[in-house]
Amino acid sequence: MTSILFKNARIIDGTSDRANDPVDVFVENNLIREVGSGITTSAETIFDLSRYYLMPGLIDCHVHIVAGVANLGVNATFPDSLVMARSIRIQEGMLKRGFTTVRDVGGADYGQVKAWEEGLVKGPRLVISGKALSQSGGHCDFRGPYNPWPDHYAQRLGSLGRICDGATEVRRFTREEIKGGAKFVKVMANGGVASPTDPIHFLGFSREELKIAVEEAENAGTYVAAHLYTDEAIRRAVECGVHSLEHCNLIQSETAKFAAEQGAVAVPTLVVYDKIASIGGELGMGASAVSKVEAVRKAGMDSISIMHDAGLTLAYGSDLLGEMHQFQSEEFVLRGQVMPAYKVIASATNIGAKLCKMEGQIGTISEGAFADMLVLDANPLDDLSVLGHQGARMAAIMQNGVFAKCNLQ
Structure with a gap:
């Protein structure tokens, strides 16, 4: 003792x-x-x-500990052993920055949770979603237009997600991730920056599919987190019962108020867009990803003010990839430009704890x-x-x- x-x-x-x-x-x-x-x-x-x-100890509610390089399509091709070795280094860096718990929103598996619990890895406590769910051609589908095989990356540790289409697959894959140790479910409900075939304005999954994921998560006593940018996508996701709203750069005031009324939580990730814009190209991200980021980066600071003024609860998130992980703590300073310091700290303490379902x-x-x-x-x-x-x-x-x-x- x-x-x-x-x-x-x-x-x-x-x-x-x-x-x-x-x-x-x-x-x-x-x-x-x-x-x-x-x-x-x-x-x-x-x-x-x-x-x-x-x-x-600090809590980061949007990380990808398996993202050892910035190009996520390439990351999914690496051997699992290499991905794990790089992940250990990423986790060690997070703990050295004071992050004692992180919520991984796509990629990490239960084996990594056990590795931390058994003291084999010195890093933050892990709260995981398992693989994120993506429709064909959606965010997390890194095949590009010429690869037709939907299971191309499905079993790779370095893949952030898995592809599923239709009500039956969404229901089954949601259940599989929860069975596999996921503490919540992640879906890609909007286009993304890092993936090749989904512009930002694309909507991911049908309403039926989103509601099925929500139903299965609620049946298991948990919730759905969704990757979202546009105001339309955010409103639609909240209407379907999604609880955790990731990114939200293009949210507008009425939708922010509606989300707050529904008890949703937003997890902005400003720092990642700043870093993709400045160094994403030299770190191996494709030109299309770097060009797409401008559509959401400039609106990021405004979104923080909009959500804060609407009373929408904000948790801390960074969403960094590869060598960008070193900038994890810069999110504090960015948010501090538009929010009181104590509320920024709350986003990485008591608010993060509640979103991780570890309040108290x-x-x-x-x-x-x-x-x-x-x-x-x-x-x-x-x-x-x-x-x-x-x-x-x-x-x-x-x-x-x-x-x-x-x-x-």
Whole structure:
């Protein structure tokens, strides 16, 4: 049994626009056992955090840990062993940046979840959708116009999705992903940037198919997340019962209000478009993908304001690929240009926890939660870039009660 006591901790967790008054936090094994003033419980190790700030571990709700290169069609051709090796490096980088939990929205499998649980991989806790579902010619269909075989990438670890068409296949594949360990279901309900045959305005799946995926997810006690850009696609998805709205760059005010009324959650991913536009070409993304990104990149910042003003709940997402993963934390600064800092932090703490269906377990510093915590050398409410710099401003990173990094005296 291990026990650690943090004294005089000023907590920042996204629930307030100021740090809490100093409290003590007692950690035993992998859990936070007590939070309060003047805790007298004996502990093996005691740290005085008077000079620091304490935060819950960060949660990124839109990642692809198998995306080792930016060109996703090429990524799906690599041997599984190579994809896994690159994925381990990606996961290690995420933990070093303070992300103790991530929600993988297409690609990761249950074997990778088990690898983390067994301590074989040092990275964030994984909440996965399994393979994303795509219609033929939709986002995640990387065959191009000349390859007719729909199962071309289906069994590859490096493939983010699988192709299914019609009510029967959607129902069966949804059930298969849940059976295979998916905690929610991902569908591609709009055209995309990275795939070759679906312009941004394309709608993915029929209403019947979307409703079937929603029904099967709800039968299993979970929800559907959908890749979406256009206002039409977002409205249609919410009407069909989709709960988690990924990207949403082209959303308009009325649809944002409607989504908020339905209790949906949006997961914007601004940073990925910025990086595709600036370095996507040199990282191997095709010219068509780089050109398509402009249609959504410029509208991204406006979409944050539109959704925030409409009262639509926003979770943190990055959606980075290949060498772009290093920019994961820059999403904080981008959102901070149009949102209060504490709400940006909330998107990566308590809001992320709820979307991961782990409310009270992660994204909080409270009794009974997993001991996922960051010790910062400055207040991120004053400067969100404190959460960047590859974790350089994090004096300590704790996950599940174990230090992944500790420079505390």
